[in-house]
Amino acid sequence: MTTSWTYWKNDLAKRLSDVLGGAVSPDDIVVPPDRSLGDFAFGCFKLAKAMGKSPADIAKEIASKMNFGQSDFTSASAAGPYVNFTLSVGEAVHRVVRDIEVLGEKYGSVETKKADELLLEFAQPNTHKEIHVGHLRNLVLGQALSNVLSAAGWKVVPMSYHGDVGAHVAKCLWWLGKGFRFQVSGFSVEQADKLLDQIPVERRTGKFLGEMYAEASRQLEANPEWKDEVSDVQRKLEAHDPAWEKLWRETRRWSLDEFATIFDDLGVKIARQYLESEVVDRGQEMVDHLLKQGVAKESQGAIVVDLEDKKLGVFLIRKSDGTSLYATKDLALAELKLKEYPKAERSLILVDNRQSFYFKQLFETLRMLELNPVPEFVGYEFVTLKSGAMSSREGNVVTYQDFRNEVISYSTEEVVKRHAEDKWNDGKIEHTAWCIAMAGMKFGMLKQDNDKVFTFDLEQALSFDGDTGPYCQYAATRLASILRKAGSTPSDSPFVRGREDEPLTRSFDHTSEKALALTLAQFPVKVAQAAEELRPSLVAQWCIDAAQRVNEFYRDVNVLESEGELKEGRLRLIAAARSALVAGLGLLAIPVPDEM
């Protein structure tokens, strides 16, 4: 369905083509820098050359020839080299409200008959480590991307991938054993049971395992001679030694359970969870195969793929001690994905930009193996603290749990403060505070572009003033409040729908109404662009814009004091505005409370 924004541009392009006797593309229709100039504009620069006249003269000529008749537009006027077009307030608002009422929660989404499949890998925290705010950017961005791409008509398969084997696990478990005074060699199943029994339930967390890992890294730094023990542990794990495997399975469960809880809380939805342990054996096989084919070769005891001729250096795919690397497993993962989803059109991998070189090497190798489609790298810059970059190896991280608790306690405090007299029950307070906390955290991470290093500042993250998620929620909430007072709100859903057959007035008369409607009209275009450019930040920016227009409308137009069909129309406008705003925030996986 063609929604209003596109409809208007197409309409203007057609009328201009008629006047000029040549093709004008809708893409040539732009928006003036100042709303008082008009709602749309057409620059005459390109025509000037072809027609041999000055742009200003052409603009005047077009303005005088434009005849709108039956149309949403009321006037065209020349201003320098531009022709500006103005929409009728009544027609503009009418059309946008109708769009939203027809589409409801689908407003902004493309309807497709047969969606192409797109694999989206994100959410790659490793087991045996804690989740920190660096991971949060990936999780939040990934889920938003998943939503935005779905809205744009892709059949998205969101997938997670967890490093549950490899050096970091070996280090963690090695230190777990050593720290509890067990001998690494000759470690038995009974000893593994004994060790596990010694760890109290409340310590069976990712945080605890992360501390073990960080401590192991420190110990190895100080005592390099222990590296052989760690290699030994990793080899035993890869050989499925019963004792180490037991310890590994149990500790891994702690991590995976924790992930499930956190993903659920964040609204992260994964269709297929991959584990490195699923692909490690096949990865080693593929390395052998590559060796046989002559694609890979031995170098300093390790196995590498030489990519020097592509200016990508050498790609290490097996360590000299015979154990696997990230790359060993990634080769097999790529193969497995294609086996399970043979119809996939595209495959995206969302990872930290610092890994871009590695992924270029990986993709080049996949190309040599003819594993198509070769994935697309979607990068984002890392999250840093004022004190410096976070590293789980060094242990200077803000864990997600700590951050979340901080934000929740702050938002709870605010909610309680604002509703001291409203007799809200604990459940309502808790839910509202959770919605606001989610909005604060997620919006803060989504509103800026992926390629900006994100400096995490707790104080800033806790502020809900200005262009923040809670600001957008607040705008939607005030609209809901008006609807409630008018007694016309559907309590179960914020989305308007099914009123498109009821007559709607065209008597809207305020510029704030039109400004709001025009912003709402841009939503589908922004979503499409966000999907095309893989930038959910565009949707976040739109949400701020929409909330600002809502606040201006709120200031300028009193809905409940209007009368007759205009009041009814305005109620439908704000219901539509709320519906669109909730849809926009929904794409960012941000919930909107009824009240706040």
Add this chain to the structure above:
RNA sequence: GCGCCCGUAGCUCAGCUGGAUAGAGCGCUUCCCUGCGGAGGAAGAGGUCUGAUGUUCGAAUCAUCACGGGCGCACCA
């Protein structure tokens, strides 16, 4: 040394497929609650868009080169 990314207001960022006086938020200075909810709104101060050259009728936007900062570049992930 080579490669990738960033450089726009005091701070955090939009704008970048070239076009009208460069926009927000925070902070700062003033206002606005007997008004549909002040997590809000209005106004003000604050800019050689890092610099240079080039392309163009036109450059924050494109190209090249500097400068500044960040991040990568084989047994970590």
